[in-house]
Amino acid sequence: MSFTHARHEDQTVEECVDELGEALRGLDYPPTVIAVALRVHLEALLQTLLEAQVCTHAEVRAYLRELEREVLQYE
Numbered sequence: 001m002s003f004t005h006a007r008h009e010d011q012t013v014e015e016c017v018d019e020l021g022e023a024l025r026g027l028d029y030p031p032t033v034i035a036v037a038l039r040v041h042l043e044a045l046l047q048t049l050l051e052a053q054v055c056t057h058a059e060v061r062a063y064l065r066e067l068e069r070e071v072l073q074y075e
Helices: 003-007 010-025 031-051 057-072
Strands: none
Touching: 031 057
């Protein structure tokens, strides 16, 4: 499974995002603390995917570049 494959399962991804959003709204921490915690968690998830050979280093790099582009609204 690659990141591309996961994106094709839009309904599942949307459901997951909705559930995560609900869980995050229930936390009583400043947004910056939540952002740092999510970063640490994302790092661990990506490392696990690499170790399990679910995706490649190139796919992780592309994913992170796309994330940066979306967050910072690069063209």
